[in-house]
Amino acid sequence: MTGAPGVEGKVVAVTGASSGIGEAIALLLAExxxxxxxxxxxxxxxADLAGRIEQAGGEAVVAETDVTKREDLVGLVAAGRERWGRFDVLVSNAGAGSVGPITDLDVDGWELMVDVNVKGLLYGVAAALPVFQEQGSGHFVTVLSVAGLQISPGTAVYAATKNAGRTFSEALRQEVGDSxxxxxxxxxxxxxxxxxxTKNDEARAQMEESKDEIAIDPSAIARAVAFAIEQPADVDVNEIVVRPTAED
Ligand SMILES: NC(=O)c1ccc[n+]([C@@H]2O[C@H](COP(=O)([O-])OP(=O)(O)OC[C@H]3O[C@@H](n4cnc5c(N)ncnc54)[C@H](OP(=O)(O)O)[C@@H]3O)[C@@H](O)[C@H]2O)c1
Structure with a gap:
């Protein structure tokens, strides 16, 4: 473990830390x-991830969290404060994505994306904001998607939920003040x-194919998150886009 200025000692909660990008973020920040x-x-x-972090000399605590349950986000923030007495960064990374044409009318999938990607983000902010205000410092990091920047058929609801997060984050930035x-x-x-x-077989097969061809490692996103966190307190990195060089 090598401490890094701006990251070392901060208490950071990561939602969706059980796999993929969230796991990579937790590992890198703990390192x-x-x-x-x-x-x-x-x-x-x-529990397995916490064990690996502790084995490497880092510190981690597990807070079982379903981001569609408001009280779980309150518990996530409380877990950090109870263990370490403060709470510095909320990384809202948990996400749901089901891609396919609107005509599939996958209303259950739409609801899940709204619940996880939009309401989950809002519940997290509602849980952490009073703590940040009381401390006079804090950092919200939200994982959105290029799908919201480059709209294509099949991604309507997923992109819409990610852009709800984008709009909310910009308003949040303007409203929360300079700390x-x-x-x-x-x-x-x-x-x-x-x-x-993704339930739609054709859409899933297409995504799997392009993933096999061009996808980058989750650690690339973790480095971007670490970059934002490690800046001096008066430097606010607002938008970062990280994609494979080979992506259209
Ligand atoms: N992979 C990509 O190409 C890509 C591209 C752009 C953006 N993203 C975004 O990156 C984020 C992470 O996705 P990933 O690619 O790392 O996929 P992943 O490995 O499938 O991870 C998704 C994570 O979200 C968590 N999650 C889902 N529903 C949840 C809920 N209700 N409560 C709490 N956690 C929940 C999952 O944990 P549990 O199942 O254990 O709860 C899991 O840890 C998502 O927001 C996604 O939209 C991914």
Missing amino acids: RGAKVVLGARRADKL IRVTAVSPGMVATDFTQG
Whole structure:
């Protein structure tokens, strides 16, 4: 473990830390000296990750979290404060994605994306904002998507939920004043299991194919998150886009 200025000692909660991008963010931040609160539903995966972080000399606590439940986000923030007495960064990374034409009328999938990607983000902000205000410092980092920047058929609801997050984050930045930072990170195609959430067989096969061809490692997104966190307190990195060089 090598402590890094700006990251070392900060208490950082990561939602969706049980796999993919969230796991990579938690690992990298812990390696750089952050104390990490691991949030997701799969507690076994979180316990395994916490074990690996501690084995490497880092500090982690598990907080089983379903971001569609408001009280779980309150518990996530409380877990960091109870263990380390403060709470510095909320990384809202948990996400749901089901891609396919609107005519599929996958209303259950639409609801899930709204619940996880929009309401989950709002619940997290509602839980952390009073703490940040009381402390006089804090940082919201939200994982959005290139899908919201480059709209294409099949991604309507997923992109819409990610752009709800983008709009909200910009308003949040303007409203919270000069002691709280707000960062949105938009990844392109990343090598994770995220494609499994798509029910439409054709859309899923297409995504799997391009993932095999061009996807970048989740650690690329983790480095972008660390970059935003490690800046001096008066520097607010607001938007980062990280995608494969080979992506259209
Ligand atoms: N992979 C890509 O190409 C890509 C591109 C752009 C943006 N993104 C975004 O990156 C983020 C992470 O996705 P990933 O690619 O790392 O995929 P992933 O490996 O499938 O991770 C998704 C994570 O979200 C968590 N999650 C889902 N529903 C949840 C809920 N209700 N409560 C708490 N956690 C929940 C999952 O944990 P549990 O199942 O254990 O709860 C899992 O840890 C998402 O926001 C996604 O939209 C991904």
